[in-house]
Amino acid sequence: MTSAPTGDLSDGDYERLATFRHALRVFIRFSEEAARAEGVTPAQHQLMLAVRGWPGPTDPTLSDVADFLQLRLNSAGELARRAEAAGLVRLVNDRDDHRKQHVVLTKAGAEKLRDLTVLHRDELKRFRSHLSDLLDVLA
Secondary structure, three states, rough: OOOOOOOOHHHHHHHHHHHHHHHHHHHHHHHHHHHHHHOOOHHHHHHHHHHHOOOOOOOOEEEHHHHHHHOOOHHHHHHHHHHHHOOEEEEEEOOOOOOOOEEEEHHHHHHHHHHHHHHHHHHHHHHHHHHHHHHHHHH
C-alpha cells in the first residue's frame, strides 16, 4: 500500500472523485446489463472481448486471458470452459506445447461480441464528454 498523499483535500476533491467513481460504475452496470440482454454473462463478455482484442500474433492462451482479465489461471480456465459449452469460444491445444490452450472465438461468439461492441461504442460516445470533463478536473 502506498503512503497517503500530503496536502489538504477539499470537499470538491472528494466530490469529483465520487462523481468519477459513479460514472465508472454507471458504465459497468450498463455493460453488465447489455451482456445479460444478449444472453451472456458479463464475465463471458469480458472473455470474448479479451480474445478478440488480444494484440498478440496468435490467439491468446488461457494464461494470457487470465493475465488480461486479472484472474487466476484456474478461474480463467473455468470461465473459458463455460463459454465453450455456451458455444462462444473454443479451446484449442497449442500445436507445439500441448500443455497450453488457446482461446478462439466461435462465429456465434464473434457475432454476439460485435453486437455488444456496437452498443458499448455508442454508450462510450455518450459518456466521452462527461468523463473527459471529470478527468480534466481530477488531473
